[in-house]
Amino acid sequence: MPEQWYNIQADMPNKVLPALHPANKQPVGPEDLAPLFPMELIKQEVSQERYIEIPEEVQDIYKIWRPSPLIRATNFEKALDAPVKIYYKNESVSPPGSHKPNTAVPQAYYNYKEGVKRLTTETGAGQWGSALSFATQFFGIELQVFMVKVSFIQKPYRKSMMNTWGASVVASPSDLTESGRKILAEDPDSPGSLGIAISEAIEAAVMDENTKYSLGSVLNHVLLHQTVIGLEAVKQFEKTDDYPDVVIGCFGGGSNFSGISFPFIRENLTNGKNIRIIAVEPESCPKLTRGKFLYDFGDTVGLTPLFPMYTLGHNFMPPKIHAGGLRYHGAGPIVSQLLKDKLFEAKSVGQRECFEAGVKFARTEGIIPAPETSHAIAQVIREAEQARKEGKPKTILFNFSGHGLVDMAAYDQYFAGELKDYSVSQEEINKSVDSLEALPIG
């Protein structure tokens, strides 16, 4: 198991642009972020060190499920009947069932070290909220989770999981915060979004000086912690005769994608490799493939700094797809810069293609993917089909970011033929982005 995380900021050809204070448009300093985050995470946010030590206390908890298995999907390969070898990194073996504890545990740990007694956070599908509930209990930290309302309703077991780990969960938008009340006044039936839930969680944290806030994606320190996935994969490939030609991860804000891909992007940047790196997002929330690179808020109400990111606009309301973890308007600053510099490709897929891929994987490899994860699998199938057409063999690695055992209602809907694809018009995206009082970049 790696004893350090990999910080891609040390190797980026173009450095990530700073977050800006919305009032004076100047780069935010540590003091601006201190009400929200412990100092160690703020340092990691801007660190240029290539490797950062994983604290022993964090390694001890990682050991419950790490290193996660790297598995060759031989049955899935056979079913695809294409000249491909397919490997997946199985992050679903963590107790909450996804990659999210990789950052939840160190975030809880650093907060604990700095005396924080209470945290707030948001969650989409519930993967992040349950991971942070899992993590905070190790350190005696109280947790309040704002869960996007549509997921709160679709996924009642997620709430039960978080309760079992001792967290309190509220559907967002809620009437507990000014942000929530504002949204509800405009639309009492709002299904919520990650952007709204972030606003609520931040507001609830700054209201109370003993409370800090924790984010499950987007920020640099979050992406840093996830690199344990790819670092393990690089080592695990040394024990096989294979090496990936393509690395694939699904994409919400960037956390699982970065986790699997950054150590391989490093191989491209510094070891002369030429691995294709692909992020896969929902067609219905296409910030990477159709968004604009702008300074925008990380939340809907506008409580965060302005981040340089590919965005659909912080007011964009994503359709109610089941992959709740991918319903986010923007991409993290590091991944946005990397995309701008063409260091990876972005693709989008529709919901039904994803479930079809997920079922095919479950029926061959035996593991039921989360709806988010099925986006990566859909792209694997596309790559395999292309390899068959071109007669070009390739080795594919993808991140199996989480299992779908708490998302079975979505599969029921798929089997009943009730799932639909949602398309978003370019007009809608332009309208959302143009409405921003956002700073253009460059």
Place this chain on the structure above:
Amino acid sequence: MPEQWYNIQADMPNKVLPALHPANKQPVGPEDLAPLFPMELIKQEVSQERYIEIPEEVQDIYKIWRPSPLIRATNFEKALDAPVKIYYKNESVSPPGSHKPNTAVPQAYYNYKEGVKRLTTETGAGQWGSALSFATQFFGIELQVFMVKVSFIQKPYRKSMMNTWGASVVASPSDLTESGRKILAEDPDSPGSLGIAISEAIEAAVMDENTKYSLGSVLNHVLLHQTVIGLEAVKQFEKTDDYPDVVIGCFGGGSNFSGISFPFIRENLTNGKNIRIIAVEPESCPKLTRGKFLYDFGDTVGLTPLFPMYTLGHNFMPPKIHAGGLRYHGAGPIVSQLLKDKLFEAKSVGQRECFEAGVKFARTEGIIPAPETSHAIAQVIREAEQARKEGKPKTILFNFSGHGLVDMAAYDQYFAGELKDYSVSQEEINKSVDSLEALPIG
């Protein structure tokens, strides 16, 4: 990973008594079992070989999640504040989330090798049904699952999982079989039981000559396959400075208990060790602690051979506890003989104590146990408390047989204070057992 299973029949001081044909009371032969099982499993049922090879094809699938981790529960230890070291074998990392695939995969494999195209089975909480759904898809075998009605209603996600893996699922008692129709005629609101579901699955198998039947516990070959758990644990302990003084497993028909304990009972029998071995059953279904050792049917309707077992009587209707996998009237023949010979101890615990233990474990170790598994954890806590009182340190190993992520509704009920304990009167047990046209033993 072990390449052989351990067959305790080779080492039993008193051999297991044969199953009897209900008509002539003579030991059943291979030809009697052939309509239900493939010949290789029938051979394993009576084999006296100490070790039996695990086929390579089975090992390849085991590798998806095996070897399962042996983890020291240090946080749980701290919370118990007792002089104990606690280890658990984490069987919840399998894709269906429990130990059940350890036997589902070889059973599907041997059926496949002998050309079987279709299987039937029963399931209580759904752990077994999902494990066999997972296993059969690797070998292109069609599967029909009779799921105990109370669990079918309590656990809708289990049905979805089985469907996703391609199995069909029907609530039992159903009107698809004569057995089911008979039960429904007597009690249209019957919540079902494992005994009834077994009758239905057997009947559905014998009705069709291309269909065989698969059982998830009780039988000798099932217990054999599960020994991979304990064999791994013995090896894994060699890498620690510890060795268990106590080995604990929850008990339904015997499969996970046997899996963790048989290799340690072997240490007692042949290597002079003195490990305490404890099976833990629900107070509401107490065949080991309060049942009688008799020849009884394995199912409710009486379609199976007569097995020598500790039983509450095949008509016993267990209360509707959430640990559906433990709602079975009898104990497997091997475990029954071992209990009679005092080679392990049996304990029983109530439902609320189990959930209290389960939540304590989830909040310290971070993994949410299945209601079945929480029985083992409750006993671990009792052992720790005893160690504290006596001031005697000990090392405890228990089998974490499965996670509870698909049982969260049970936790909701527990937190809402809606769970109750069920007691069973001795009169009720006597009445149920005395009504048997059963053969006494010895």
